[in-house]
Amino acid sequence: MAVTISIPTVLRTQTDGQANVEVDGATVGAVFDEVISRFPGLKANLVGDDGGLHKFVNVFVDDEDIRYLDGLDTKLDDGASIAILPAVAGGA
Amino acid sequence: MIAVGVTTLRLTRHQHAVMVGHCYDGLPDEACGLLLGPMIGGVATGVITDTRPCVNADASARTYTVAPKDMLRAMRAAESAGVEIVGVWHSHTHTTAYPSPTDVRQAVDPGWIYPIVSLRDGAPVMRAYRIVAEVITEVPIEIVA
Ligand SMILES: [Zn+2]
Numbered sequence: 614m615a616v617t618i619s620i621p622t623v624l625r626t627q628t629d630g631q632a633n634v635e636v637d638g639a640t641v642g643a644v645f646d647e648v649i650s651r652f653p654g655l656k657a658n659l660v661g662d663d664g665g666l667h668k669f670v671n672v673f674v675d676d677e678d679i680r681y682l683d684g685l686d687t688k689l690d691d692g693a694s695i696a697i698l699p700a701v702a703g704g705a
Numbered sequence: 706m707i708a709v710g711v712t713t714l715r716l717t718r719h720q721h722a723v724m725v726g727h728c729y730d731g732l733p734d735e736a737c738g739l740l741l742g743p744m745i746g747g748v749a750t751g752v753i754t755d756t757r758p759c760v761n762a763d764a765s766a767r768t769y770t771v772a773p774k775d776m777l778r779a780m781r782a783a784e785s786a787g788v789e790i791v792g793v794w795h796s797h798t799h800t801t802a803y804p805s806p807t808d809v810r811q812a813v814d815p816g817w818i819y820p821i822v823s824l825r826d827g828a829p830v831m832r833a834y835r836i837v838a839e840v841i842t843e844v845p846i847e848i849v850a
Binding site: 619621622623625626671673676678696698699700701702703704705 | 735737739744747763767768769770771773774776777780781784789790793795797799800804805807808811812813814815816
């Protein structure tokens, strides 16, 4: 199950500058394990202290936020495109 | 990649008006939007190709969060235009155009430019910054034709 992950600019320091990474995996969690094994520096940005999705990151599979799907258990179709996006916020 | 170098934020009159206008449209809440443009070495060049008003998912006068769906749309638009998301602007409805401690702590990307539009006084005031490792550096704004 080959899928494409798009990496936001701020995390490309961890992916040798690559904007898109192709990986295999049947779920978002499996794909994350795979991409983290290739680029270990991504782990701290993708995974929270509780082992779930980091709270400052949003992950979309095609056009759906995985928080409204099955989170890291969300199943992937071949050719799916996964977008990792930083949460962009501030105050006053 | 270490973010170095100083850029000038170059905005057309139209882009400037879109940014300020969106801040007024958001009142009484804070408003936010994303800037697209080229990057070199992971740092915004200061050239802006698109200003994209976004929904403030917090719907708050004190904080903003760019709606994740707007972030996704901006990322896709950047991809198809061959540019990047290079910054986020937001309004300060009751304070000056200077990054708050929260803005600094939550600054996402050291390569981005962070314009702030203050609506505190009669006329809007826009200033822009880089925020690198919690250090604030002002970026001059040039209005180009
Ligand atoms: Zn602010």
